[in-house]
Amino acid sequence: MSTDFSQRPGQPPALEPGTLRVIPLGGLGDVGRNMTVLEFEGRLLIIDCGVMFPEESQPGVDLILPDFDIIADRLDDVEAIVLTHGHEDHIGAVPYLLRRRPDIPLVGSQLTLAFLEAKLKEHRIRPVTTVVAEGQQQSFGPFDCEFVAVNHSIPDALAVHVTTAAGTVLHTGDFKMDQLPLDGRITDLRAFARLGEAGVDLFMTDSTNAEVPGFTVGEQEIGPALDSIFARATQKIVVASFASHVHRVQQVLDSAAAHGRKVAFVGRSMVRNMGIASELGYLDVPADTVIDVKQIDSLPDDQVVLMCTGSQGEPMAALGRIANRDHRVSVGPGDVVILASSLIPGNENAVYGVVNGLMALGAEVVHKGNAEVHTSGHASAGELLYCYNIVRPRNVMPIHGEVRHLIANGKLAEATGVPRERIVLARDGHVVDLQDGIATVVGAVPSEYVYVDGSSVGQISESDLKDRRILGDEGFISLFAVVSSETGALIAGPEIHARGVAEDTAVFEKIRPELVSALANAIAEQADRRDTHQLQQVMRRVVGRYVGQRLRRRPMIIPLVIES
Incomplete structure (x- = not known):
């Protein structure tokens, strides 16, 4: 395991027969735009295809995509895109890839594909989809896939175990090991153990919380904290969360119903996703609890809860507009705003800017830093150690995280007995070959940021961003x-x-x-x-x-x- 990322490998050699090639195009070195390409016998399987949201140093940018250039002239070789769950950093770039070949099969759980299909409808793309569930096995060309239930901050998340003649890969997606999840769906460690007994050649594991000791706080522990805030609040309550965080929305609905409040969803993505989740049975809406946002004006403030987007400080999301007095919803003294999310690295300034704006209006702001109103969806160090001991992989490749997260995850694997030379610390664009049971970095391909700016995709360069920063600063x-x-x-x-x-x-x-x-x-x-x-x-x-x-x-x- 080398922790020196300063040297970028050269051009990878031609893929040898009987070798499985793994190319991460996003998610290794950053939090977001997760995407991995597997290649075997001239065929490709893509796992996840997500976006990353811009930081302050990328003014004017709407989204950041993975770099598709390495597969641009091989899209006919793609057997399928397997999606582990429905978060934007795992599905958000799918519409941009399907613009190049609309009939690439999309494979995922019911909720994941429902969220994605609603998004694709806005892009006027009619996808080819295959719904899968935990325990199901299905082949896509030379890739035999088995899907495993994992617990995350969104329902219906899946890990995927890929078997080829060259070896096996277990890709966890984002996961944690909440033992008392709200939906009763735990990470299937029995399946992990069974696959480990059969032999996992390459274990690709979520690294986001690898630096956090112990175990991630369970979702059930958040409910009482939210309930206590609802009990003492005397005026309007505004809760900001990701538009896909069904579990957190469920807890807000339950607390609102218990305290005689009505809930209005604010923000197009929040309204759309919660409508889908409710229709499919993933969200249990108490009777007479949800109202249209237009109805809040006819209710006293102590009967109102607003569930909105903007927990990461996005200026155009509902919460940011409320803080800037640019929204039909207003907050003032006596109102309580709850940020029910974790900070994505790079968003700190934007989030605190919104917090300051809300507090300047007189609102009380409750967040993870001062109350137990949110828990992570990712496995902490203790959970990762359990997984390594259960799976006993031959090779480990940490994924999904910044460099510090990848290194911390690699050290956890080493602590459980994985040989140091079998721990692959790679970055976006690194090419990893699995041959004869050994995974090795053999080269690198271009994997640049692709910026979406309005209707333009890939036309904004780093030089353009430098000019924008100069203009702004x-x-x-x-x-x-x-x-x-x-x-x-x-x-x-x-x-x-x-x-x-x-x-x-x-x-x-x-x-x-x-x-x-x-x-x-x-x-x-x-x-x-x-x-x-x-x-x-x-x-x-x-x-x-x-x-x-x-x-x-x-x-x-x-x-x-x-x-x-």
Whole structure:
């Protein structure tokens, strides 16, 4: 097990006969955009295809996708996309892949496919789907798959055991080992043990909570904490959660019914997903408890609960808009806002910004940091140790997490006796070959971030984001001048227009004489030829030097010189 990620492997060799190739295209090094490609005998099986949400350093970006380029010209080789559960970081990128080949079979549990089909309908894609359940076995080309029940923060999650002639892979998806789950559906450790006895060549395990000691708090322990808040609240209650967190919504519904409150779902994805969950029987809605959000105006505040999206500080989600007073729902003194979610790494500033906005309006904000109102959906270190001891895999490949999570997970595997050289610490794009029972990193393929910005997919580059960061942090200066096409003399300008650089634009009057002089000298040196590009560069250098030295800023500077 090497923890040195500084060296990226070279181009992978051609796949040898009898070898199973594993290529993670997302989820290894980041929290999100989970996707793994298995290749055997020229055929491909994809496990999960999710998105990642942007951070502050990616302004204007809506979503981040895995890089599909490595399989773009091999989509006809894809047997199926197996989906472990219905969270966005595992299913959100499916519509973008199906745009390239709409008939790729989608395989998953009933709830997972129901959530995905609703999303695909918005993209006007009619998918080919296969519903599977725990204990079921099904083959897709050379990949024989068995599905295993796992417990997570969303119902109907599955692990998948893949058997090929080259060896076996057990992919956990996201999971934990809650022994008293709300739906009574526990992680099937008996199946894990049975598969382990038969021999698991590569165990791909969720790493998200590998640094957290002990066991993840059970979902049942959250109910009393929520109930106590409902009991003492005297006005409106707003609960923010992921739009797919059916278990948390169930607890909110139960507490609301017990305290004589009505619940309104706020946010399109929340309304859609809870409608699906209720229709399929995954959500038990107490009678006369759920109302339309338009009805809250006719009820006193002490009878209202709003269940909304935006727990990660998303500015356009319901909670962010409420905090910014840009929503039909308002909060004020006496209202209670509950953030029923964990912080996704990278979202801290956005979440605390929303919290501060809500508190500035007078609301009380309850979150995981000050009350037991949420628990993770991922296995902590103690649970992972149990799994390693039960499965006894020949090779381990930690997945789903940042680098620190992957390394911590690898150390847990080593502590249970997995040989150090059999622990594969890989990153997105690393190519891992399983041959003769040994898993080895043999190379790497490109696996870049693919940005979705409005209707554009993959057209935004890192250079574009750098420009946006400069515009947001340092401001913008435009320079304009007109020179004579006959004599070359400066006949208009230079004009200086600045945005977000200085409060008083008069500061630029000091540089104008130097700018005029520099242009005159440059024009004189040009003699009979006219090079407006050179004149633009002169303007950029003079103003850039002045702004850097006097204002300590490095704004984007756009000069324009035209002939007249």
